[in-house]
Amino acid sequence: xxxxxxxxxxxxxxxxxxxxxxxxxxxxxxxxxxxxxxxxxxxxxxxxxxxxxxxxxxxxxxxxxxxxxxxxxxxxxxxxxxxxxxxxxxxxxxxxxxxxxxxxxxxxxxxxxxxxxxxxxxxxxxxxxxxxxxxxxxxxxxxxxxxxxxxxxxxxxxxxxxxxxxxxxxxxxxxxxxxxxxxxxxxxxxxxxxxxxxxxxxxxxxxxxxxxxxxxxxxxxxxxxxxxxxxxxxxxxxxxxxxxxxxxxxxxxxxxxxxxxxxxxxxxxxxxxxxxxxxxxxxxxxxxxxxxxxxxxxxxxxxxxxxxxxxxxxxxxxxxxxxxxxxxxxxxxxxxxxxxxxxxxxxxxxxxxxxxxxxxxxxxxxxxxxxxxxxxxxxxxxxxxxxxxxxxxxxxxxxxxxxxxxxxxxxxxxxxxxxxxxxxxxxxxxxxxxxxxxxx
Amino acid sequence: xxxxxxxxxxxxxxxxxxxxxxxxxxxxxxxxxxxxxxxxxxxxxxxxxxxxxxxxxxxxxxxxxxxxxxxxxxxxxxxxxxxxxxxxxxxxxxxxxxxxxxxxxxxxxxxxxxxxxxxxxxxxxxxxxxxxxxxxxxxxxxxxxxxxxxxxxxxxxxxxxxxxxxxxxxxxxxxxxxxxxxxxxxxxxxxxxxxxxxxxxxxxxxxxxxxxxxxxxxxxxxxxxxxxxxxxxxxxxxxxxxxxxxxxxxxxxxxxxxxxxxxxxxxxxxxxxxxxxxxxxxxxxxxxxxxxxxxxxxxxxxxxxxxxxxxxxxxxxxxxxxxxxxxxxxxxxxxxxxxxxxxxxxxxxxxxxxxxxxxxxxxxxxxxxxxxxxxxxxxxxxxxxxxxxxxxxxxxxxxxxxxxxxxxxxxxxxxxxxxxxxxxxxxxxxxxxxxxxxxxxxxxxxxxxxxx
Numbered sequence: 001x002x003x004x005x006x007x008x009x010x011x012x013x014x015x016x017x018x019x020x021x022x023x024x025x026x027x028x029x030x031x032x033x034x035x036x037x038x039x040x041x042x043x044x045x046x047x048x049x050x051x052x053x054x055x056x057x058x059x060x061x062x063x064x065x066x067x068x069x070x071x072x073x074x075x076x077x078x079x080x081x082x083x084x085x086x087x088x089x090x091x092x093x094x095x096x097x098x099x100x101x102x103x104x105x106x107x108x109x110x111x112x113x114x115x116x117x118x119x120x121x122x123x124x125x126x127x128x129x130x131x132x133x134x135x136x137x138x139x140x141x142x143x144x145x146x147x148x149x150x151x152x153x154x155x156x157x158x159x160x161x162x163x164x165x166x167x168x169x170x171x172x173x174x175x176x177x178x179x180x181x182x183x184x185x186x187x188x189x190x191x192x193x194x195x196x197x198x199x200x201x202x203x204x205x206x207x208x209x210x211x212x213x214x215x216x217x218x219x220x221x222x223x224x225x226x227x228x229x230x231x232x233x234x235x236x237x238x239x240x241x242x243x244x245x246x247x248x249x250x251x252x253x254x255x256x257x258x259x260x261x262x263x264x265x266x267x268x269x270x271x272x273x274x275x276x277x278x279x280x281x282x283x284x285x286x287x288x289x290x291x292x293x294x295x296x297x298x299x300x301x302x303x304x305x306x307x308x309x310x311x312x313x314x315x316x317x318x319x320x321x322x323x324x325x326x327x328x329x330x331x332x333x334x335x336x337x338x339x340x341x342x343x344x345x346x347x348x349x350x351x352x353x354x355x356x357x358x359x360x361x362x363x364x365x366x367x368x369x370x371x372x373x374x375x376x377x378x379x380x381x382x383x384x385x386x387x388x389x390x391x392x393x394x395x396x397x398x399x400x401x402x403x404x405x406x407x408x409x410x411x412x413x414x415x416x417x418x419x420x421x422x423x424x425x426x427x428x429x430x431x432x433x434x435x436x437x438x439x440x
Numbered sequence: 441x442x443x444x445x446x447x448x449x450x451x452x453x454x455x456x457x458x459x460x461x462x463x464x465x466x467x468x469x470x471x472x473x474x475x476x477x478x479x480x481x482x483x484x485x486x487x488x489x490x491x492x493x494x495x496x497x498x499x500x501x502x503x504x505x506x507x508x509x510x511x512x513x514x515x516x517x518x519x520x521x522x523x524x525x526x527x528x529x530x531x532x533x534x535x536x537x538x539x540x541x542x543x544x545x546x547x548x549x550x551x552x553x554x555x556x557x558x559x560x561x562x563x564x565x566x567x568x569x570x571x572x573x574x575x576x577x578x579x580x581x582x583x584x585x586x587x588x589x590x591x592x593x594x595x596x597x598x599x600x601x602x603x604x605x606x607x608x609x610x611x612x613x614x615x616x617x618x619x620x621x622x623x624x625x626x627x628x629x630x631x632x633x634x635x636x637x638x639x640x641x642x643x644x645x646x647x648x649x650x651x652x653x654x655x656x657x658x659x660x661x662x663x664x665x666x667x668x669x670x671x672x673x674x675x676x677x678x679x680x681x682x683x684x685x686x687x688x689x690x691x692x693x694x695x696x697x698x699x700x701x702x703x704x705x706x707x708x709x710x711x712x713x714x715x716x717x718x719x720x721x722x723x724x725x726x727x728x729x730x731x732x733x734x735x736x737x738x739x740x741x742x743x744x745x746x747x748x749x750x751x752x753x754x755x756x757x758x759x760x761x762x763x764x765x766x767x768x769x770x771x772x773x774x775x776x777x778x779x780x781x782x783x784x785x786x787x788x789x790x791x792x793x794x795x796x797x798x799x800x801x802x803x804x805x806x807x808x809x810x811x812x813x814x815x816x817x818x819x820x821x822x823x824x825x826x827x828x829x830x831x832x833x834x835x836x837x838x839x840x841x842x843x844x845x846x847x848x849x850x851x852x853x854x855x856x857x858x859x860x861x862x863x864x865x866x867x868x869x870x871x872x873x874x875x876x877x878x879x880x881x882x883x884x885x886x887x888x889x890x891x892x
Contacts, residue, residue, distance in 0.1 A: 031869075033686065033690050034689075034690045034691070036496075036526045036527050036528060037497060037522075037523045037525070037526045037527060038497075038498060038523065038527070039497075039498035039499070039500055039519075039523060039772055040497070040498070040499055040500070040519040040520070040522050040523045041499070041500035041501060041519060041772065042500075042501050042515060042519060043500075043501065043502050043770050044502070044504070045502075045504075045770060046504070058480070059480050060479060060480060060481040060482075061481065061482050061483060062481065062482075062483040063483060063484050063485070064485045064486070064487070064504075065485065065486050065487060065504045065505060075482060079480045079481070079482060079554070080480075082480065082554045082555060082558075083477050083480045083558075084476070084477050084558065086476050086477065086478065087476065088476070114519065114522055115522060118522065118523075118525075118526075122526065135691050136690050136691045136692050136813075138690060138692065140869065140870075170692070170813075172690075172691060172692045172813035173813075174691070179694060179813055179814055179815065180813070180814060181692075181811055181813035181814050210814065217660065218659045218660040249473060249474065249575075249576040249578075249612070250575045250576050250612060250614060250619065251576055251612050251619070251621065252619075253619060255619070328481075328483055329469075329479070329481065330479055330481065365809055365818070366818065366820070366840065369621075369837075369838050370621070371612060371619040371620055371621045372618075372619065372620065372837065372838070374656065374837065374838070374892065376656075376657075376820065376837075376838060376839050376840040376890045376892065377818065377820070377840045377890060378816075378818035378840055378842040378890065380811065380816070380818070395814070395816055395844065396816065396842045396843055396844060396888050397842065398659065398818075398840050398841075398842045398888055398889065398890025399840075399890060400656065400659055400839075400840075400890050400892035401892060402892070433659060433892055435659035435660045435888060435889065435890055436660075436888060437660075437661045437886070437888050438660075438661065
């Protein structure tokens with residue numbers, strides 16, 4: 001096998017230890033433009049990334065399109081010889097017992113035919129056409145089957161199969177001079193996690209509702225963030241701010257703050273790599289270490305960072321199984337699936353809207369600043385809430401807050417739980433400052 | 441099977457059009473953190489991609505070696521036939537191109553010993569280390585060599601070899617419980633000479649330290665001056681994407697049907713130019729093989745062109761502008777920008793500041809994005825200065841700026857002489873390609889800032 005050949009070749013070329021990460025992916029995709037299938041594609045890739053170490057010197061090499069792993073292993077060893085010493089490198093990961101999760105590979109998704117995939121996706125496209133005002137629908141469906149394996153001279157030998165689906169639909173609307181847009185998306189490791197009609201309707205509905213837009217001025221208001229408006233904020237808190245590398249180098253606003261109250265005490269934030277069928281789940285991480293469940297924030301207190309092997313060894317603790325990578329790079333640290341646990345703040349989703357005046361944020365693409373913990377960004381898709389009712393769409397609405405204030409002013413969490421892009425949770429309500437060009 | 445035979449096979453299988461792209465890429469990456477090399481990577485990739493068209497439907501696949509080309513062609517034709525079930529027919533009346541172009545650079549990076557590259561990274565690390573209050577230094581250097589050959593059934597046959605080099609510094613500073621950061625990079629087409637003599641790590645370090653005294657920006661609308669980096673990202677994100685032919689054809693752009701109309705104030709001209717040698721977004725031929733060219737997207741405030749590939753040019757009744765680009769072998773080319781910039785005006789930065797009674801000077805770009813359908817955009821400035829009575833008074837923190845594209849272009853009332861091109865990567869539909877964003881300093885009468 002490639003990975004074994006690579007490790008063997010690295011050792012024969014002077015490496016004292018070596019590890020190979022092998023990734024085979026078969027992906028089909030359907031790309032739709034203007035309501036029609038534009039391109040159907042089918043791509044298979046096989047990649048190999050090899051780490052080789054000599055004492056405290058570490059080298060990495062990768063290649064695709066391989067018939068033999070030997071050359072990559074030798075190159076990794078040569079790179080290790082050329083690399084200066086890293087005083088914090090304590091060796092490649094040791095083997096740990098991996099309990100395999102069975103709910104990562106859906107045979108229906110693995111065997112999905114392109115014709116069936118196209119029919120399924122076009123159902124979503126058609127579902128977005130809720131009226132003549134929806135002038136264009138575009139999107140992409142990607143379905144992949146992958147085999148991931150890690151093999152090392154330290155005894156790691158793990159492999160598993162995973163499937164993955166992601167779908168997004170964008171709808172553009174027009175009514176005279178007014179323009180709007182909406183989107184819907186879904187991801188998961190099982191075919192039935194994609195409900196094409198729901199995703200399409202969501203995109204079409206938002207496109208129509210954003211036609212009538214207004215603006216607001218500078219106000220501090222109750223703001224409800226729907227799940228799609230949280231996946232750039234809550235997972236960021238875990239994957240970036242509580243990322244051990246960022247803490248060790250002092251880049252994060254959470255540096256030296258373990259034990260500090262950073263959220264109200266009803267709130268815990270957990271990273272979980274083992275939830276069945278979620279894209280963030282796997283039996284082992286990108287270094288072959290078993291994944292787990294890490295309480296990053298417990299009862300409002302910053303409890304633990306997430307680690308890969310390097311960062312964990314530097315601190316003399318166990319890896320939390322959060323190493324991530326593709327075959328072209330050495331391991332980094334990423335969150336799996338992040339969720340907020342706060343049963344005491346739970347309420348029905350509609351009850352969150354019960355405010356005199358507020359903002360409903362459906363979507364934002366922005367992330368907080370790693371070093372200051374401040375968020376300054378745009379409510380990309382947002383609506384005004386007036387007397388408990390969602391009314392007009394908002395344009396040019398910026399938001400500014402400290403992440404800690406976001407977690408401390410959170411007074412309600414909805415039961416409308418969604419899972420997407422490494423986040424699992426319902427809507428939340430916070431109190432923050434929003435800014436627009438002024439009421440129109 | 442060779443590439444010419446693949447074209448014949450595709451036509452025999454019934455394709456209306458077939459394109460085969462052979463691609464070899466070599467790359468090196470060095471990442472140094474606080475003086476320690478944390479990543480030393482070398483890699484190579486080789487693939488052949490096949491794209492076919494059948495009655496308006498496209499099929500795409502890849503071959504991992506010449507032995508797999510025949511099956512990749514047959515699969516791609518089958519996929520195109522599948523797509524054609526729902527497609528509208530396309531007339532293949534496109535031009536063809538022949539030629540070859542190669543850049544090696546004075547000091548080819550791919551042939552430079554790894555130890556010499558590590559020395560370059562170390563020099564930057566030392567520059568940042570010498571700045572007081574710097575607490576974390578991240579220096580990244582990457583070089584790639586991309587060799588491509590594109591042939592198609594219309595007779596196009598072009599070869600191109602382009603080396604790219606980029607050096608980046610991401611520096612953190614800390615004092616009295618406050619941590620701040622700054623990012624700076626240089627890059628372009630050529631060898632190591634592209635990054636010679638730069639002091640990006642020191643520049644980033646000084647800005648990170650300067651930011652320690654910054655305050656959050658006052659939220660709401662303000663008159664603004666944007667530095668070239670920020671104005672460049674604005675024109676790329678807010679306007680450039682809306683002028684891409686696919687968005688225009690699909691009626692997903694605010695610029696659909698507006699050719700020849702006024703879209704901005706008369707001081708605004710916007711250019712996309714892949715032919716500027718040395719810039720990070722340079723190429724002679726695009727990934728469909730079309731020869732690239734300079735074009736005005738906006739001239740004196742009037743929308744004067746779109747960026748197109750073969751298909752969208754044909755649908756719009758325009759010439760292809762050579763803007764079809766793909767991230768790599770595993771993706772079909774789509775309409776993309778290259779080196780996109782606001783053209784020079786006649787103001788100086790000092791004149792703009794001195795005339796402003798109250799406002800914000802925003803500088804540096806962290807990222808930005810746009811929704812071309814609504815015409816709404818957001819871009820994030822690394823920092824800013826509060827301007828009072830013609831003077832820079834208070835340093836401001838990172839801040840988001842939101843707006844409506846055409847409103848802002850109309851409110852742009854002064855454009856500087858100091859055009860600057862900044863290298864970066866642009867993402868669209870999951871594909872990232874090297875570009876430069878460029879502009880001089882510009883003044884906008886009113887912009888919404890998302891401060892705290």
